[in-house]
Amino acid sequence: LPYRVRWQDLKDLFRKAGTVLRADVSLGPDNRSRGYGTVLLATAEDAGRAIDMFNGYSWQTRILEVRPDRLPPDLDNPMSTAGPSTTIPTVGGLLPSFASLGGLGPDIDYTSLLGLDRPSSSSGTGGRNLFVGNLPFHCQWQDLKDLFRQAGTIIRADVALGQDGRSRGFGTVVFATEYDADRAVKMFNGYEYNGRALKVHYDK
Incomplete structure (x- = not known):
């Protein structure tokens, strides 16, 4: 990702592919972007469309690498089963950091949002x-x-x-x-x- 991109920019870009539930850009201790992030889309179809649209996409002179990713550890509940809507494209080609509350606010129950028990x-x-x-x-x-x-x-x-x-x-x-x-x-x-x-x- 371009280093000046914030979560809102990422969300605005990926909503062209479908409904974005959450977008995060990983930040370092100095609050600067690490150049990668994650996007959670509402359906597997939206996620697949996002990968098709944006993997290899040129954005502010940088070529994006977008691929499906697993749920973050904080949401990986062994007692539950993730449904097809939990496909998460990773943007940037590195393991994601779920720096929380990217666009939904602190009161969102992500466990419920993702359909996890x-x-x-x-x-x-x-x-x-x-x-x-x-x-x-x-x-x-x-x-x-x-x-x-x-x-x-x-x-x-x-x-x-x-x-x-x-x-x-x-x-x-x-x-x-x-x-x-x-x-x-x-x-x-x-x-x-x-x-x-x-x-x-x-x-x-």
Whole structure:
């Protein structure tokens, strides 16, 4: 990808092939593009059309490489089966980073959106979904996941991004069990992380 491309540019381009549910451009610690990203389309047909249209496509003097990709680890639930609508073209030819909240906002339930079943231990994510505030602005979803996995098994971790692709300083973490979520609140609420005291509570 051209390095000045942001998620909105990527979404605008790929919506020519169909309905785009989510578009992400991977960012480094300095908030600069790494030159690759991911696009999630509503149907397998749309994804196939996107690959046909944009693999080898010249965009701002760069030739795109587009191929199908697997679900990201945060959404890879062994208790569920991904349907045909979960084909994800990867743009740029490298393994994708699901820098979260590319275009849907922090309250989107991606597990439900993708048609994946939740673990049967809970009827929802209410008791397992945590809000994490006062994050360092260089913190990415993988950093958040690596920190909070000390408390238990994480289903997904997201850091909210603004329209400029930069962190908004907060995110969410969904745990596999309410027990793990409760332990995370006790461990990390008030925890100093890179000079900032985290604010952790159950997300509504």
